[in-house]
Every structure is written in C-alpha cells, then in structure tokens.
Amino acid sequence: MESKVAVVGAGQSKYGESVDKSVKELFLDAYIELINSVDNGLEPREINAVYIGSLGSGGFQLGNLSALMAEYVGLPGVHAVRIENACSSSGFAFIEACLAIMSGMYDVVIAGGVEKMRDVSSLKAKYWLGVSGDTEYERLAGMTFAGLYAIMANRHMHDYGTTREQLSMVAVKNHKNAFLNPKAQFQNKITLEKAMNSPMVAYPLNLFDCCPTTDGASAVLLCKAEIAKKFTDSPVYVAGFGTGTDYLALHDRETITSLKAAVLAAREAYKKAGIKPKDVDVAEVHDCFTIAEIIAYEDLGFCERGEGGKFIEEGLSSMEGEIPVNLSGGLKAKGHPIGATGTGQVYEIFNQLRKTVQKPARQVKDAEIGLTHNVGGSGGTAAVTVFKV
C-alpha cells in the first residue's frame, strides 16, 4: 500500500506520578513537545482535528474530554472526538486520525491520549481498572485484571512449557530499557532474582509481572503524505494498520493463550504494509503484564506459536536482538497511562525511526520499519500499526 499518511511530530509528557499536574497540563506538555518537534514549524491554525484516547481518567471529566484538551492548548473550535477502547484508546485514536486523512476530509490531525490514574484513591482505582473486562461474570467471580492475564499465563505454561523465569526476563529487559528513558516511570534496573521473588499478585504472576498505574499524556501529528515534506525532511510514514476485536470474557474466546484481536490486527497491518513479521526492525508492544509481551511475540509472528518464552530467553527481543521490543521500557517500566499508551508507543517508534531518541544509548541502529501493538482490556480490542521511513 502506498503511504497516504505521515507522522511529522510527536510529544509525550513524563510518565509517572504527576502530583503537581492535572490531565490538562499533562496534555499541554505533550502538545508543546509535539509542536517543537515539527522541524519546519507548524501554525496551530493548520490543525483540522484532534482525536483523544482516554478511558476516563478515573471518572474525572467523563464527558467532552477532547474539547477540553483542545481548548486548553489553544485549539477551540477544532473537530475534536474522544475515542474509548480501554487501554488501546489512543492506538485507535491514531487509526481514526489516519482514516480522517485518508477520507480526504482533513489534512493535518492530532492523535493523542491522556490518563490521570494516580489521583484516584486505590479503592476507586480498583473499581475503575476492572471496567474493561467482562463485568457480569469475570468480575462476579472475584477476578482482577492481573488475574485474567494470570489465567492466560497458567495455561500458556501448561501448553507450551513457558517458565516463571521467562516471564521475569521480560520485566528485567524492560526495566533495563527504561533505565535509559528519561520519560519512563521507572528508571531502575532490576535483577532476575528480584523480579522472580517479588510478592505474588495472581498466581503465577507476581508484582514485577505487572505494569504500574501511571499519569501521562502523549500526542502525535499526522498529515496527508503529499504535504509531509512541508513540515519535515524526515517524516515517518504509516505503511499499514489493522484492528481487531474479540469477546470481552475469556470464557467466550476460542483460545486464551493468544489474543485473537491482536492476531487479526497484525494480519491486516502486515498485509496493507506489504511486509512480513521478520521485516520489523523495532517494535513497541502492549506488555501490561509480562505474559502479554510473550503472547505478543507469537501473535505478531515474531516467533512460532508457543515459542514466545524462548524468544525472550534467547535475547531476540533485546536491544541487540533480532527485533528489539519495548526499547522505551514498555508499559511495564515506561508506564501505562491507559488512554495515552497507544500514541505514546507511536512517539517512541517515531523517534527510533528518525534516530532522535533522547539518549543515544537507547537508539536502535539502522531501523527502517517499526511497529506498534496496542491492546484494550484483556484483549477485547487491539490495534497494530506499521511505520516506515
């Protein structure tokens, strides 16, 4: 597919616990960096539309959130829409922005995401975090979000021999990467021993298998491919994208050791981009839990089904590996501000492909094709996008 859309700017707030910043101010941080990242400059009045991904920031401003974000950064009057697909909200906001440009309706569009999770009490957060799974049965069984991924992990270990140690290796790798990312929530390396011996949350997953709760915002600037060079000499092109959905409850799905929504999304994205999985040079995948990254390797075709554990163990997803995965630190260590995660992944791939990451030590060498994999809830939704320079 000929690229019809380009990414020409990107910004991201610091991820973490932003005690002194509201969701508006976090979005402003991302927006200002986005504007400054446009090499040849951008007049804000050139922006036609704003798509904002958000789960709902813990109940704060459930309605009209996108208009609020737009007016706060000086874009009142613009076409603004909030996209909600749980943890994949801004992955889908990005795709809606692409569709808006491809339709011919708009030329210059912002896709972003925001979430403020640390402001809410832990009791309220527990209510909120469960809302993207199946409420009537899974929740009534006392199931938690970690529990859903744990029950996938248990069966994955049973069917394929994936080990407890391999799960922890994902956490160790992503912490190591985040150590080099000034915008990550955690900038501490951890040992395999520490990761393996952390307290159990939902057997077989322990504390270091789980991503944190995070405040953060991200935003990227998209435009019609023909006008990309007006903004920068080095645009990143959208080569293809795909989405998928699945039953919300695990008990309704064909399988729990794979996320069918992600498989569908990846298949479509590869087809549109005209590439094979092994052509991917660098990827940001949705590692809300360590098992999710292992399953993502398989769903994305980076390795055979059941070989995800071996893929991490053999270092194939490390900085020096075949396909470096989550050089940002991933959801696990960069942080997971739900609605902001998808375009936060695009922010990382944009900078990796343009060789503009903040610390050169985190810069992947000679990457031309990048991929983002953003999953909603326990796999009810998924969005995959392929980028190229």
Add this chain to the structure above:
Amino acid sequence: MAYVSVPLYKRTIPQRYGLVGLRCKKCGWINFPPKGVCKNCKESLDFEKVKLSGKGTIYSYTVISAAAAPPEFSKQEKYGGTYVVALVDLDEGPRIVAQLTDCKPGEVKIGMRVKAVLRRIYEDEGVIRYGFKFKPQEEDLNG
C-alpha cells in the same frame, strides 16, 4: 460504588442460581452465559432453556493474592486469605469462570474434575449475592 447493581444482578438469577443456558434451536449450540444472537451460527435468536449439570473440568486457574482482590471481595479475602478463580469447561460444552471452594489453592490442578455448588458470592449494598462456585468432584478427593 456497587460494581454490579442489584437490578443488573437480578436479571441473571436463572444463570447464577440454576446454571440455565440457552440451546440454539437452529444449530443446537448451548449458549452460556446467554448471547443476543447464537454464538455458534451467529444467525439464530431462537433458543430453548436448558439446565446444565454443573459438572466440568478445570481449563486454567489463578490464585488471587491477599490485598489484590476487588473491593467487594475484600471481606472474603480478609477471612480466607487467597482464593482461586478458574475457567471451567462444562461437560455440555460451555466454558465459564467462577471461584473454587472447599479446596486449598495448592490442591488445584489444570484438568481437575469439579462440580458447581450454590454459594454466597459477596454482600454489597446490604444485599447478599448468591451464585455458583465449583468444588472438587469426589473421585478426585479419593484418588
């Protein structure tokens, strides 16, 4: 802050108390929990009620740790510590999620035979919610 409101709960009493599923009159598939359109043929809205035996096999499970439970389960957790949530393949076909009871987390295995029993799930808004849990079938305890 009731997560599942009383009215929402009440509408699903036949499933929760009696394990009543809906058999598709077109393709015979048993839909449990019910779907609007048959999950198998994706065409039919014509169903007949069928009561499930409640016998099944554990497909996978997790043990929810102390302090990690949703708030409405915190009382159970306070008295019992951890608890097990399992995906159970019912003998009639459907897979369902529920807690295990009458066994210790360490005794649970994938492939274990279980049967449904009616138990207290939790109390919220001053209303007790009953529903099914699964306990090990006798042959497993003896052998």
